[in-house]
Amino acid sequence: MVMPLNAMAVPQAFFEQVEKHRTRVALRHKQYGIWNKVTWGQYGENVRQVAAAILSLELPRGQTVCILGDNRPEWLICHMAIMTAGMRTCGIYPTSSPDEIRYIIDHSEAQLLFAENEEQLDKILDILPSLRLQRIxxxxxxxxWGYTHPRVVFFREFIRRAEAHLADHPVAVTDSLRAIDVEQTAMVIYTSGTTGRPKGALLSHRNISMVTQAFLQIIPVSEKDEVVSYLPLAHIYENLVSVFMPVFTGVTVNFVESLETLPANLREISPTIFGSVPRIWEKFASNIHIKMDDSTPLKRFLYRRCVQVGRRYQQARQAGAGSLLVWRAVYALAYWGVLYHLKRQLGFERIRWALCSAAAASKELFEFFNILGIPLRDGYGQTESTGIIALQRLDKEPRYGYVGEALPGLEMRISTEGEILARGPGVFQGYFKNPELTEETLRDGWLHTGDLGAIDDGWLKIVGRMKDILITSGGKNITPEFIEN
Known part of the structure; x- marks a missing residue:
């Protein structure tokens, strides 16, 4: 049964999970070779403390607070605390240059920033005289150790502010939580444009809660699932996976040590849900191909035959062929004999749903991983749509070349110019301090994505970008992809 979507403040959903799963593991992170656990109860208490410390600064409600650092428990704790305190989070890519950081802090009007370490602090100190930051x-x-600066405080010292503030204002965090309106901005996400400076997309608590719940209607997720956090939290996708989906389901989040250790960490964690960009999936596939090319003639023969069997089985499933039962039986032998072991070596023994998105990927890539028993699916969205517009469902056979069907509660259509338009609760509030671009992007409630597409029986196909359209001598609009194909 499809449950109605319920708009709610993100921290409200978070503290409901804290009460529901207080002793269950919420976060795992590796330190000195050992996986450390943070329960939902500890997670919730940490968020309350940081929220109280933020409130003690008496910043204007609705203020932007920036976070600059790699993925780690503190990122999620501060993110949730910022929203709990009635502020809005703005993540900054840890690879950003001082000039890029200066622009975002200045444009977002942030007065408070959380920085990961000495490396990130040095970037800030280089530009601090030109910033309005009150506290880092x-x-x-x-x-x-021993470093002092009037505007810099260490995290453990900052937490002590919470104790003093809560002693004088014992219900400050509770009152702040209750005061959050679902239409209030929860995040400012700066997206890079093709030209000029990045734009600050405003996402409300309604946007986030509605899109997350709509996603969960088509991809069933529970507290038994585990995800891996490794993509930048300054991006909407990683927020959906590592922050918002767990907040509504109780999923456990595992932080990788680094991008270089991702393959090893995947084998340790064996996540049930995993998403990445085509480049990472291509690297996984390439590693398997190289390994099999270097194996014995017998292993190479068995591998190639099993992949062929898997391909025929996939084709039979797509076509609904009468021989499906036969191919299912043959595939089971190939899977348990060879393919399963390759899947396990990648760290995907328990995988239930996998996503390859953010850029175009070949049909062969999707087909290969589905042959291995990894249910790799495509999807499409933008920051301005809170991450998702269309998605391939798990309960339907994937149509290669299509990114999926519209998210529940979202309308999707193609304009007369061929542009993909979307309307629904996930469409963002607009661009911060840019009413002209907001008006251009949002027209009559429809998000103009700037992407060209086609819809076939509810399935969306991406064709190209509006800016890439070419006009022939006969006045016909065509895309470079059309010419190439």
């Missing part, structure tokens, strides 16, 4: 909170003190 540093998580990791390594290399900074």
């Amino acid at each position: 909170v540093v998580w990791d003190e390594k290399g900074l």
Whole structure:
């Protein structure tokens, strides 16, 4: 049964999970070779403390607070605390240059920033005289022992503010939580444009809660699932996976040590849900191909035959052929004999749903991983749509070349010019301090994506970008992809 979507403040959903799963593991992170666990109860208490410390600064409600650092528990704790305190989070890519950081802090009008370590603090100190920042909170003190600066405070010292503030205002966090309106902005996400400076897309609590719940209607997720956090949290996708989906389901989030250790960490964690960009999936596939090319003639023969069997089985499933039962039986032998072991070596032994999105990927890539028993699906969305517009469902056979069907509660159509338009509760509030671009992007409630597409029986296909349209001598609009094909 499809449940109605319920708009709610993100921290409200978070603290409901805290009460529901207080002793269950919420976060895992590796330190000195050991996986450390944070329960939902500990997660919730940490968020309350940081929220109280933020409230003690008496910043204007609705203020932007920036976070600059790699994925780690403190990122999620501060993110949720910022929203709990009635503020809005703005993540900054940890690879950003001082000039890029200066622009975002200045444009977002942030007065408070959380920085990961000495490396990120150094970037801020280089540009601090030109910033309006009142306070910089540093998580990791390594290399900074004895360092003092009037505007810099270490995380453990910042937490002490919470104790004093809560002693004088014991219900401050509770009152702040109750005061959050679902239409209030929860995040400002800066998206890179093709030209000029990045744009600050405003996402409300309604946007986030409605899209997350709509996603969960087509991809069943529970507290038994585990995800891996490794893509930048300054991006909407990683927020959906590592922050918002767990907040509504109780999923456990595992932080990888680094992008270089991702393959090893995947084998340790064996996530049930995993998403990445085509480049990462292509690397996984390439590693398997190289390994099999270097194996014995017998192993190469068995591998190639099993992949052929898997391909015939996939084709039979797509066509609904009468021989499907036969191919299912043959595939079971190929899977348990060879393919399953390759899937396990990748770290996907328990995988239930996998996503390959953010850029175009070949049909062969999707087909290969589905042959291995990894249900790799495509999807399409933008920051301005809170991450998702269309998605391939798990309960339907994937149509290669199509990104999927519209998210529940979202309308999707193609304009007369061929542009993909979307309307629904996930469409963003607009661009911060850019009413002209907001008016251009949002017209009559419809989000103009700037992408060209086609819809076939409810399935969306991406054709190209509006800016790439070419006009022939006969006045016909065509795309470079059309010419190439």
